[in-house]
Amino acid sequence: MRKHTIPKLCGLGLLLAALASPAKANLFRVTELLVPNVESSSVSAINNRGQSVGTATTADGVTHAILWSGAAARxxxxxxxxxxxxLAINDAGEIAGFANAPRDGPHALVWRSSGWIDLGHGYAQGMNSGGQVVGYDQRGTLWSADSVTDLGNALAQGINDAGDIVGYRYAAGNPIAVVWRNGVLTDLERNGAAYSINGAGDIVGESRSATGQYQATLWNAQGKSLLGTTGDGEHSGAFDINERDQVVGYNNTGALLWTGQKQVDLNAVLANPPGGQFRLLLAIGINEGGQIAAVGTDANNYIRGYVLTPIPEPASLALVLGGLCLLPIGGKRDLRS
Known part of the structure; x- marks a missing residue:
């Protein structure tokens, strides 16, 4: 007997759409970034393949760089x-960061294929899909395949695929958020710092509010917007932005996501919180799928890296099932079913 599955799914789609609340934030599934025989770890970036990078301290007290593919650690x-x-990973799996050599100071590094490549003195902070790396030594620096470019008296933090770079400089002891476009350095905001820029040129970081606290800030074509905090008088900061203008960062109480017009406390939207003394403290990176790299404490109060993966809302599933209603149903109908 043939079952009329599609009509039933259409009905389910309508029911889910009726039950879905458009104001409710998506839930996230939490993946703990573990390393065998290691009590603590940290994460600093995530790419669009769901790979994340960070550090873990081994039993002998030595801190190693770690690459996670999902939950598998390398x-x-x-x-x-x-x-x-x-501190950065692109979709090719290239990684940028730095090491502090005891006799030689900081060295900017990039991981390609199977080992670390020394870029020279400095701190590598960001990387784009073309493998360009930005950071600073005494001055801002751009490392490309065949050149090193002096970016001037500023600390470069992030770069997009168009080669636009953001960071900050100091003047009279105060930080000033800056952006480089076409090689030209422009001040964005006195008493501010910029950390990330997306393909549309939207920039996030932090700046001082009228009440004196530093708050997460978005700079775009419409100007400057303070993203706010979850309470009065709190400090907040924004670390990363994706192409959907989803922004991640933190405030005094923990990790935050800003999406659309909503500010989301990430500790309140977890489908599987580990319990104990677990708490998400900082949201560090976000990819185009909405996966978030975050740092927090685990159930035993050790520092740990996490990846948060969004779970579709009922409304999203309703759209999928509703779409089935529009599909033609082929074949002859069995009148006995």
């Missing part, structure tokens, strides 16, 4: 015996 080791801090 130890990328150290550089000449020195701890490596990876």
């Amino acid at each position: 130890d990328l080791g150290t550089w000449k015996g020195s701890m490596v801090t990876p």
Whole structure:
């Protein structure tokens, strides 16, 4: 007997659409970024393939760079015996970061294929899909395949695929958020810092509000917007922005997501919180699928890296099922079913 599955699914889609609340934030599934025989770890970036990078301290007290593909950890080791801090990863799996050599100071590094490549003195902070790396030594620096460019007296933090760069500089002891476009350095905001820029040129970071607190800030074609906090008088900051203008960061109480006109406390929208002393403290990175790299404490109060993966709302599923109603149903109908 043939079942009329499609009509039933259409009915389910309508029911889910009726039950869905458009004001409710998506839930997230939490994945703990574990390393065998390691009590603590941290994460600093995530790419569109769901790969994330960070650090973990082994039983012998040595901190190693770690690459996670999903929940599977790969130890990328150290550089000449020195701890490596990876801070960016692109979709090709290239990683940028730095190591502090005890006798030689900081070295900017990039991981390609199977090992660390020394870019020279400095701190690598950001990387784009073309493998361009930005950071700073005494001055802002852009490392490309065949050149090193002096960006001037500022600290570069992030770069998009068009080569636009953001960061901050100091004047009279105060930070000033800056952007480089076509090689021209422009001030964005006194008493501010810029950390990330997306393909549309939208920039996030932090700036001082009228009440004196630093708050998460968005700069775009419409101007400057303070993204706010979850309470009065709180400090907040924004670390990353994707092409959907979803922004991640933190405030005094924990990790935050800003999406659309909503500010979301990420600790309140977890489908599987681990319990105990677990708490998300900082949301560090976000990819185009809405996956978030975050740092928090685990159930035993150790620092740990996490990846948060969005779970579709009932309304999203309703759209999928509703679409089935528009599909033609082929074949002859069995009148006995």
